[in-house]
Amino acid sequence: MTDTPLVEARGLTKVYPARGSSAEFRAVDGIDFALRRGEAFGFLGPNGAGKSTTMRMISATSPITGGTLRVLGFDPVAQGPQVRARLGVVPQDDCLDRELTVRENLYIYGRYFGLRRAVIRERAESLLDFAQLRDKADEQVEVLSGGMRRRLTIARSLINEPEILLLDEPTTGLDPQARHVLWDRLFRLKQDGVTLILTTHYMDEAEQLCDRLVVMDGGRIVAQGTPRELIAAHTTREVLELRFTDQDTAAEKLRASALCGDGGRLEVLPDRVMVYADDGEAALAAVHALRLSPLTALVRRASLEDVFLTLTGRSLID
Numbered sequence: 001m002t003d004t005p006l007v008e009a010r011g012l013t014k015v016y017p018a019r020g021s022s023a024e025f026r027a028v029d030g031i032d033f034a035l036r037r038g039e040a041f042g043f044l045g046p047n048g049a050g051k052s053t054t055m056r057m058i059s060a061t062s063p064i065t066g067g068t069l070r071v072l073g074f075d076p077v078a079q080g081p082q083v084r085a086r087l088g089v090v091p092q093d094d095c096l097d098r099e100l101t102v103r104e105n106l107y108i109y110g111r112y113f114g115l116r117r118a119v120i121r122e123r124a125e126s127l128l129d130f131a132q133l134r135d136k137a138d139e140q141v142e143v144l145s146g147g148m149r150r151r152l153t154i155a156r157s158l159i160n161e162p163e164i165l166l167l168d169e170p171t172t173g174l175d176p177q178a179r180h181v182l183w184d185r186l187f188r189l190k191q192d193g194v195t196l197i198l199t200t201h202y203m204d205e206a207e208q209l210c211d212r213l214v215v216m217d218g219g220r221i222v223a224q225g226t227p228r229e230l231i232a233a234h235t236t237r238e239v240l241e242l243r244f245t246d247q248d249t250a251a252e253k254l255r256a257s258a259l260c261g262d263g264g265r266l267e268v269l270p271d272r273v274m275v276y277a278d279d280g281e282a283a284l285a286a287v288h289a290l291r292l293s294p295l296t297a298l299v300r301r302a303s304l305e306d307v308f309l310t311l312t313g314r315s316l317i318d
């Protein structure tokens, strides 16, 4: 029983119908994935990759148009209410009631799920602590910072004690400190056994939070695995990032050199050149041997950003 995936998609497809002058659009194009209970599963990809569309199909708010999808054993198209009752959803926009207080926002959501008053009161109080918002409980949402609002949105989505929590770009727009506070709360939920599904275009977020992830581009899955597996399979151990005054000439020289043979590779971005090499320092010595003088040179460990660049030839954040 425990081996049954919590969410399973086969050939999952979403085609938006033609509207006005725009032709029909295949936003999700036949994807397969299976999610285990208790894991944090990520959809990583650039804008327009089809992540939010996939989340909406899982949360039974947008019908699938092809393939199959089971969520907690239910068919989200035919059994939407059963699915929605068991999920928590944190959308990209907070959709909080700004004129109500923090506590009232939690209460309203509890009533939406038809919970008894006493149950709502008890859960709301414990969620105020979880979201570290006890001292703001009677303040209007209007006065909260962006990070606090996100924490309240997450707290609100937990009022029905969901088995799965879906988070669409949970930390977009937050400052680094607020992001870390939020990651800490999500770690805690994971420890408490809540299965997390999240979308992100931040590779550090994916690396921090996700046990497994799929990399999406143009509605398709281009790779999947643990962050470590993806990095090992699709990129070199290290990356040398270089900036030049005359980047085109430098890139041409590098391309013609031994750095681009032997498993080494080059990616040229508008503002820097990335040399993929298992030994970044040795690559830098080779750059100097070519009599190239970069303005800056940085050797770093390869990341999911590099996986994405390698797989698609594009940067995650354009």
Ligand SMILES: Nc1ncnc2c1ncn2[C@@H]1O[C@H](COP(=O)(O)OP(=O)(O)OP(=O)(O)O)[C@@H](O)[C@H]1O
Pocket (backbone or CB within 6 Å): 016, 025, 027, 045, 046, 047, 048, 049, 050, 051, 052, 053, 054, 201
């Ligand atoms: N209701 C809709 N009708 C038509 N096309 C849509 C609709 N919703 C989304 N799309 C298109 O489907 C594609 C995938 O959108 P989606 O929002 O799923 O991407 P995403 O990966 O979540 O990107 P983002 O990070 O910008 O949210 C985009 O090209 C988008 O314009």
